[in-house]
Amino acid sequence: MIRVLVADDEELVRSGLRLILEAAGDIAVIAEARDGAEAVSAAARLRPEVVLMDVRMPGTDGLTAAARLLAAPSPPKVVMLTTFDLDEYVHEALRLGAVGFLLKDTPPRELAAAVRTVAAGQAMLAPSVTRRLLASYAGRAPSRAESARRRLAALTDREEDVIRALARGLSNAEIGRELRLTEATVKAHVSRVLAKLGLANRVQAAILVHDAELG
Incomplete structure (x- = not known):
């Protein structure tokens, strides 16, 4: 089983992600966090393989939390989740060492596949994010x-x-x-x-x- 931690300030989103991922059969959501600070604490305690991290959360936001997680020894694979397809988030997340960046409207099957991909050590970006990221290098x-x-x-x-x-x-x-x-x-x-x-x-x-x- 792939052990996943889900961090999002909206309970409905967390519940939806848990249902989608656990329906895959080979993924277990071992914890949920309401903000970045909870995510960092839970990850240190439970050692998930993958963390799905919302970018925008009150208090400690997703990028700050990702930086703390990725600076630790043997860090989890961090996938950033957002409703907003914005370049500054993509660049910052990748600079920090995140291996995935997905939009929250990613279809269920693709979301589970993305978790498997990053757990196997590969990067995963939503196609629209990839296009925008690469277009930014035009200059x-x-x-x-x-x-x-x-x-x-x-x-x-x-x-x-x-x-x-x-x-x-x-x-x-x-x-x-x-x-x-x-x-x-x-x-x-x-x-x-x-x-x-x-x-x-x-x-x-x-x-x-x-x-x-x-x-």
């Missing part, structure tokens, strides 16, 4: 693009195909269908690309591709 300096292209030059042609598809927000299964590869092969390529480029997750890989003006 990058030429030197940044040149540096990114030099880093990507270390990849094989197939690895470059994979990272370009990844940068478009495709899942491993979707990349496999597009490139006529098995999902296991795609997963191996992604892991190799991240290791070769010294990247922590898929989001950083996507940003690098767009820095290089290849996506």
